[in-house]
Amino acid sequence: MNLDDIVKEAARCIDCKxxxxxxxxxxxxxxxxxxKAVKNRQFEEAxxxxxxxxxxxxxxxxxCQNDTLCVGHCTLMKIKKPIQIGFVxxxxxxxxxxxxxxxxxxxxxxxxxxxLGPSGMANALKMKELGYDVTCMDKQDxxxxxxxxMVPDFRFDKVVLSDLTKxxxxxxxxxxxxxxxxxxxxLNDLTKEYDSIYIAHGLDSPQVVEVETSGVMxxxxxxxLDKHKYTHEQLSSMLGHECAIVGLGNVAIDMARxxxxxxxxxxILYRRTIQEAPAGHHEIMDAVEEGVVIKELLGPIKxxxxxxxxxxxxxxxxxxxxxxxxxxxxxxVKDSKISFELDELIFATGQASTDSLFRNTGxxxxxxxxxxxxxxxxxxxxxDRVNRHKRxxxxxxxxxxxxxxxxxxxx
Numbered sequence: 001m002n003l004d005d006i007v008k009e010a011a012r013c014i015d016c017k018x019x020x021x022x023x024x025x026x027x028x029x030x031x032x033x034x035x036k037a038v039k040n041r042q043f044e045e046a047x048x049x050x051x052x053x054x055x056x057x058x059x060x061x062x063x064c065q066n067d068t069l070c071v072g073h074c075t076l077m078k079i080k081k082p083i084q085i086g087f088v089x090x091x092x093x094x095x096x097x098x099x100x101x102x103x104x105x106x107x108x109x110x111x112x113x114x115x116l117g118p119s120g121m122a123n124a125l126k127m128k129e130l131g132y133d134v135t136c137m138d139k140q141d142x143x144x145x146x147x148x149x150m151v152p153d154f155r156f157d158k159v160v161l162s163d164l165t166k167x168x169x170x171x172x173x174x175x176x177x178x179x180x181x182x183x184x185x186x187l188n189d190l191t192k193e194y195d196s197i198y199i200a201h202g203l204d205s206p207q208v209v210e211v212e213t214s215g216v217m218x219x220x221x222x223x224x225l226d227k228h229k230y231t232h233e234q235l236s237s238m239l240g241h242e243c244a245i246v247g248l249g250n251v252a253i254d255m256a257r258x259x260x261x262x263x264x265x266x267x268i269l270y271r272r273t274i275q276e277a278p279a280g281h282h283e284i285m286d287a288v289e290e291g292v293v294i295k296e297l298l299g300p301i302k303x304x305x306x307x308x309x310x311x312x313x314x315x316x317x318x319x320x321x322x323x324x325x326x327x328x329x330x331x332x333v334k335d336s337k338i339s340f341e342l343d344e345l346i347f348a349t350g351q352a353s354t355d356s357l358f359r360n361t362g363x364x365x366x367x368x369x370x371x372x373x374x375x376x377x378x379x380x381x382x383x384d385r386v387n388r389h390k391r392x393x394x395x396x397x398x399x400x401x402x403x404x405x406x407x408x409x410x411x
Contacts (some may be wrong), residue, residue, distance in 0.1 A: 006091035010038035013083050016075045021085060024073035026393045027053045027060075031070060031085060038088060047096050050089070055129075056122050056396040058097065058160045059147060061090030064393050065250070065280040069127075069396045072281075097163045100170045107131040109410060112194040114138075114181050115201030115359070117145020119383035119394045121164060122399030123198045128171045130407055135194075136173060138201075139180040140228065143168070145202055147392070150225040150251070152258050155283075182356040191376055196406050200383040200399060203351035203390075209246065215305035221245065221255040221348035240343025244269055244312060246300055248277035252348035253284060256292045266292045267340075267354070271299040271317050271330055277387075298338065299330075303345050312340045353385060372402050380405065 013035035021031045038048035048363035065084045074082035111132040113124045143159045206220035247272040302313040316336035364375040372380045382398035384390045
């Protein structure tokens with residue numbers, strides 16, 4: 001990234017009094033002061049400002065849904081020229097990619113992180129910075145979690161994860177790869193070995209969608225995108241040409257754009273409208289420009305085979321305003337069935353957990369204390385398991401907030 005371009009973009013910030021971008025950011029990053037420091041080429045100060053609330057700018061800057069968060073709330077959005085905050089954030093992160101936050105003090109406390117997705121990485125780095133003796137476990141062979149396993153290379157340069165791996169090495173944080181808690185080691189044993197544990201292993205199975213099937217089965221995007229399961233060559237040969245994807249989150253968009261690059265014809269079916277989609281607006285528009293067709297207000301009811309052909313029956317929906325929520329209520333339109341002929345049906349409607357890690361432990365969440373506390377006072381849970389929106393920034397925030405809880409309880 002060109003520093004001059006980054007400075008030029010930061011200089012567009014008008015430092016408005018209400019700071020709507022800062023309010024909308026789940027991490028509440030001090031965006032105006034950060035932009036002011038970048039504008040003045042005070043890059044060290046800019047990094048220090050950001051580091052107070054965020055230690056994953058290389059991920060958030062590139063992958064955060066900022067068009068519905070900080071950028072979407074920028075005052076300059078009124079004239080359709082918001083500050084590209086993620087661009088500036090990612091640029092400064094790249095500039096400081098070799099900087100490591102070493103601990104200034106050392107505590108005689110051991111800490112275990114289970115799962116090295118964005119939340120686990122954020123927690124491990126912060127706990128090490130605070131002086132804890134940190135160990136990490138991950139069932140894969142690489143840090144990053146779903147960012148590494150599922151986010152397509154055309155959307156995110158995985159070299160960033162290599163840079164983060166180097167930080168773990170510089171900080172001498174050991175990572176035990178190919179270790180699945182609940183299979184290779186057991187949580188009950190680990191709770192006796194460490195002074196604190198952060199469980200951030202994410203959601204490990206697709207969320208099953210209730211749809212009638214006959215003679216044929218759908219796929220799940222979280223399986224197809226997982227590079228540990230399928231190569232692009234395998235996807236190309238195993239999937240037919242006409243593909244329908246149900247859902248309009250980032251996983252659906254990533255799946256659609258991946259299939260387009262494999263020469264498939266892709267239609268996304270969404271039971272709401274684009275305006276209510278979880279995916280970022282820019283990602284949706286990129287998919288449309290690449291040839292993905294999006295059909296709104298449609299919900300699948302039956303996937304079946306007739307002869308050699310496959311069909312999907314859908315019902316049309318309408319949205320009714322809910323005075324108690326920002327999201328509308330979905331209501332099915334009577335006698336509105338629409339049928340499509342297709343080759344493959346792929347669900348991208350969320351993820352769930354098998355909870356194998358917690359089996360036979362008796363550990364439960366204690367939401368009355370915080371989203372992260374459990375019935376064992378030194379065991380915490382974070383990441384997508386407790387975050388409703390399941391965005392990268394929320395994952396990072398939960399990792400940092402758990403570090404703050406542990407630090408507070410150890411004082």
